[in-house]
Amino acid sequence: MRNLKRKNAMVGWSFIAIASIMICVFYFYPMIQALLLSFQSGTGANLSFVGLENYARLFKDPTFLTTVKNTVIYLMVQVPAMILLAMFLSVLLNNKSLKYRGFFRTAIFLPAVTSLVAYSVIFKYLFAQDGIINQMLMKVSLIAEPIQWLTDPFWAKVTIILAITWRWTGYNMIFYLSALQNIDESIYEAAKIDGATPIQTFFKITVPMLKPIILFTSITSTIGTLQLFDEVMNITAGGPANATMTISQYIYNLSFKYTPDFGYAATVSYAIVIMIVIFSIIQFKVAGDKK
Incomplete structure (x- = not known):
């Protein structure tokens, strides 16, 4: 019996051994190396240990502070708007009386599987000074002259936020749809019998039942926004x-565009890690999740 248990344990470990080794090699080892690299400085491969000097440099670096401000603006505006829009669309498309639900679900989700580079280039042409967006707005007399979507600091941020929202709303909508379909219909029927209005049903039943998914999508969207790179680039x-530059783009510039400073680039990357931890803790606290 003991030999059988040992054999079963060995079989189990053999299944997860390769995956565990791959995770350690391709995830944990680079993370540790990046952490060690963040305590070094120098040009290219000529690095020397400088302690916490790189971390002190963060607070004096105007470019880094600008990228943090830009990224936080994207986070504070885009993530709540996208989550609310995804939730609204999921409730709308979960209505069994709605015709062509499958078509609308697919159409809204499709942006999530498009190429990041391809859709970013399309947005760049759409929002160009002589692009379709300006032409349409001028044709319906909403604006008198073209909006500088890509060259004005404010409108450039708006363009980035619109692009991110367009791509990721459908992705988050799928999570809400799957959660809505697991809510027992009898709960809604009981609420209807008790005279609850659709708005009351949404806020008293739907939103509380979706709380775990709301927390999940909030955290994943926060992580994705803090790592935003492709759209801005x-x-x-x-x-x-630098009005739209994000932290990830600054890391890229430090590593490959400017004179290579891999030590400081690693420090900036760990600043993102710290920000993700802080925002995640805040979201858990706001959600009231003690686990």
Whole structure:
């Protein structure tokens, strides 16, 4: 009996051994190396240990502070708007009386599987000074002259937020749809018998039942926004004058565009890790999740 248990344990470990080794090699080892690298500084491969000097440099680096401000603006505006829109669409498309639900679900989800580079380039052309968006707005007399979507600091941020929202709303909507379909219909029927209005039903039943999914999508969207790179790189290239540059793009510039400073780039990357931890803790506290 003991030999059988040992054999079963060995079989079990053999199944997870390869995956565990791969995770350690490709995830944990690079993380540790990046942490060690963040305590070094120098040009290219000529690195020397500098202790906490790189971390002290963060608070004096105007470019880094600008990228943090830009990224936090994206986070505070785009994530709540996207989650609310995803929740609204999921409730709408969960209605069994709605025709062509499958078509609408697919159409809204499709942006999530498009190429990041391809859709970013399309947005760049759509929001160009002579692009379709300006032409349409001028044709319906909403604006008198073209909006500088890509060259004005404010409108460039708006363009980035619109692009991110367009791509990821459908992705989050799928999570809400799956959660809604697991809510027992008898709960809604009981609420209807008790005279609850659709708005009361939404806030008293739907939202509380979706709380775990709301927390999950909030955290994953926060992580994704703090790591935002492709859209900014391809639509505005961080301009004008760093007005749209994100922390991830700054890491790229430090590593490959400017004189290579891999030690400081690793420090900035760990700043993202710290921000993710802080925002995640805040979201858990706001959600009241003690686990």
